[in-house]
Amino acid sequence: MSGRKAQAARNDELIREAARAVFTADPGAPISAVAEHAGVGISALYRRYKSKEDLLQKLADDGMDRYLAEVERALDDGGDPWEAFAAFMRRCLDIGAGSLTMRLAGTFEVTEDMSRKGREIHLATTRLLQRTKEAGALRPEIEVGDISVMLEYLHGIRIGEDERMNRLQHRYLALMLDSLNLTDKQELPGPPPTWQELVTRYGD
DSSP, X not given: OOHHHHHHHHHHHHHHHHHHHHHHHOTTOOHXXXXXXXXXXXXXXXXXXXXXXXXXXXXXXXXHHHHHHHHHHHHHOOSOXXXXXXXXXXXXHHHTTTTTHHHHTTSSOOOHHHHHHHHHHHHHHHHHHHHHHHTTOSOTTOOHHHHHHHHHHHHTOOOSSHHHHHHHXXXXXXXXXXXXXXXXXXXXXXXXXXXXXXXXXXXX
């Protein structure tokens, strides 16, 4: 890319990273707070995103792309199925998968493309879970909705500075992974969240 295009790409990444941080902390924050956090002018932000809703849609879409890349990476891993699944969960935690789901639910319109991508993600995650179950390494009652809720829960841990918070999130993920691997324990109470229960949080 030319110098100008490279700078524009860097600014765009700064804006998206800033938006993730700002809206995770406060979904009601004004778009000007994103520009301030990113260190760019408000006009530079509006050249890329016509509104706050447009920015939120792009953030959600970007998060879906990141998650889909990780689940496909796990499916391509030909090693031990449990290790592939556990590494997938750790990577999802590090990239922020699920961190904005509950915070931003209902604050923007879900596009048809996002709905299509959501179904693709659901199917790919189902394949990953099924493979891990067939290896005898995952509790048989675990479904996609369980994974979504667990990641949201882990990202809800907001204790200390970034490094301390990340270590705590991984601490509790390690405990969750231990429980997910207990295939001979008593069945969990109640069913997992359904696909419909998950998607309806975003509104009509």
